[in-house]
Amino acid sequence: xxxxxxxxxxxxxxxxxxxxxxxxxxxxxxxxxxxxxxxxxxxxxxxxxxxxxxxxxxxxxxxxxxxxxxxxxxxxxxxxxxxxxxxxxxxxxxxxxxxxxxxxxxxxxxxxxxxxxxxxxxxxxxxxxxxxxxxxxxxxxxxxxxxxxxxxxxxxxxxxxxxxxxxxxxxxxxxxxxxxxxxxxxxxxxxxxxxxxxxxxxxxxxxxxxxxxxxxxxxxxxxxxxxxxxxxxxxxxxxxxxxxxxxxxxxxxxxxxxxxxxxxxxxxxxxxxxxxxxxxxxxxxxxxxxxxxxxxxxxxxxxxxxxxxxxxxxxxxxxx
Numbered sequence: 001x002x003x004x005x006x007x008x009x010x011x012x013x014x015x016x017x018x019x020x021x022x023x024x025x026x027x028x029x030x031x032x033x034x035x036x037x038x039x040x041x042x043x044x045x046x047x048x049x050x051x052x053x054x055x056x057x058x059x060x061x062x063x064x065x066x067x068x069x070x071x072x073x074x075x076x077x078x079x080x081x082x083x084x085x086x087x088x089x090x091x092x093x094x095x096x097x098x099x100x101x102x103x104x105x106x107x108x109x110x111x112x113x114x115x116x117x118x119x120x121x122x123x124x125x126x127x128x129x130x131x132x133x134x135x136x137x138x139x140x141x142x143x144x145x146x147x148x149x150x151x152x153x154x155x156x157x158x159x160x161x162x163x164x165x166x167x168x169x170x171x172x173x174x175x176x177x178x179x180x181x182x183x184x185x186x187x188x189x190x191x192x193x194x195x196x197x198x199x200x201x202x203x204x205x206x207x208x209x210x211x212x213x214x215x216x217x218x219x220x221x222x223x224x225x226x227x228x229x230x231x232x233x234x235x236x237x238x239x240x241x242x243x244x245x246x247x248x249x250x251x252x253x254x255x256x257x258x259x260x261x262x263x264x265x266x267x268x269x270x271x272x273x274x275x276x277x278x279x280x281x282x283x284x285x286x287x288x289x290x291x292x293x294x295x296x297x298x299x300x301x302x303x304x305x306x307x308x309x310x311x312x313x314x315x316x317x318x319x320x
Contacts, residue, residue, distance in 0.1 A: 005049060006155035008072055009040040009065075010144060011117045012124040015187060015227065018254055018271065019046035025250070026052055026183055027223060027279050034184040035059065036171035041069065043185050048159040053183070056164040059174035066168040068110035073164060076157035079111065083153075084146035086115040097137035105132040118143035172213050175222070180278065184217060184224040191229050191238035207238065214245055223278035230254075230271040240272070247274040 007016055015022060019042050026033075030053035035044045038058040047053050060066050071079040090096040097119055104112035113133070117125055119142065120135040128134050144152075167174040175184055188205045210228070217224050229238040230251070241247060254269040 005042075005045055006152040006159065007040065007042065007045070008149060008152040008156050009068070009114065009117060010123050011040055012122055014040040014042045016040070016042040016046075018227075018252055019043055021252055022185075022225065022227065022273060023047060023050070023052060025225060025273070025275055025279065026185075030183045031055065031181040032057055032178070032183075034175045034178050034182060035187075036167075036174045036184065037187045037189075038069070039065065039187070043187070044164075045156060045159060048163065054163070056160060057167060057174065058160075058164055059167040059169065059171060061168065061170060063168050064104075064108045064110045064113045066166050068114055070166055071110060072153050073157050073160050073166070076153045080146070080150035080153045082111045083114055083149050086111060087118075087143060087146050087149075090119070090142065101133055115143065118149075172216065175217075178217075178220075178222045180221045180223065182222065183279075184222055186224060186226040186228070188226075188228065211242065211245070214241075214247075218245060218276065218278070221278055222276075224276045225279065226274040228272055228274060230269060241274060245274075246277050248277075249274055 005016060005019070007014070022043060023046055026047070030047075032055045033044060033047050033053035034057045035041055036057070036059035038044060038060050041058050044056050044058055048056060058066070058069055060069075068079075086100065097116075100112050100115055103109065104116060116133055116135070117123060119137055120126075121138045124135060125133070126135040171186070171188070178184055188210060191207055214224075214226070226241075226247070228241070240249060250273040252271050252273055254271045
């Protein structure tokens with residue numbers, strides 16, 4: 001299933017591998033799926049491929065990302081050809097990546113951004129406090145091959161063309177017209193990547209601002225799912241969200257951590273998924289995810305765990 005899903009923007013942190021497990025908790029008959037922290041838009045692409053919504057909104061606060069998606073959806077052949085040219089120019093030119101990075105930091109060309117994402121170390125995008133792309137080139141690989149990129153771009157365009165609206169701005173603004181008939185999937189910068197020196201996104205989001213926005217969605221009756229924080233190895237990223245929001249809290253095993261691997265450690269990532277009580281399929285999905293097969297020696301901490309808070313009773317049920 002993973003291979004069949006187009007993935008033209010392959011950066012670290014994409015929910016591509018978790019898309020099926022996240023989307024199983026979405027309600028039926030979504031009018032518009034809002035993806036305001038879209039980035040690679042893995043959840044939108046999965047939902048479009050599997051008919052989970054009639055229309056889609058891809059949003060991001062990075063203008064170059066939205067323009068990149070505009071090129072992918074509306075001008076797939078031109079976008080694929082421009083990427084092919086950029087990719088081909090790197091052969092025999094050790095300084096090519098550095099020049100493209102410097103050029104992007106001045107002009108913010110969306111195709112320069114795509115090349116940098118594909119070629120940078122472990123697809124681990126990094127920005128400094130000035131919003132400049134800072135990650136180095138991965139010396140072990142050349143980035144996605146143009147033929148594979150063309151296939152991914154054309155497939156994504158086929159899924160989304162005439163069904164998607166592209167919006168650039170703050171997430172609450174891009175979701176301002178969402179209603180109870182729609183669904184919002186949120187994948188904001190995690191608390192663990194929004195503090196200290198490890199800035200993985202060009203713009204950060206404070207926990208307080210996120211909680212305020214979630215409260216606004218709850219007041220408006222807009223159903224949503226939120227991927228936010230979790231743990232890698234023994235390191236936890238932020239405390240659980242407050243109980244007054246009445247969100248169900250699921251823990252999903254996201255597999256081996258690419259960032260930990262980059263730093264020479266063998267650790268797994270556990271990600272939190274929060275579901276609003278407006279999502280009525282919550283009560284149908286309130287079971288453990290598949291357990292490890294017999295004979296597997298994997299640590300039981302890596303199993304998915306679920307805690308579902310039913311607002312009517314204010315109780316929490318846990319299962320492992």
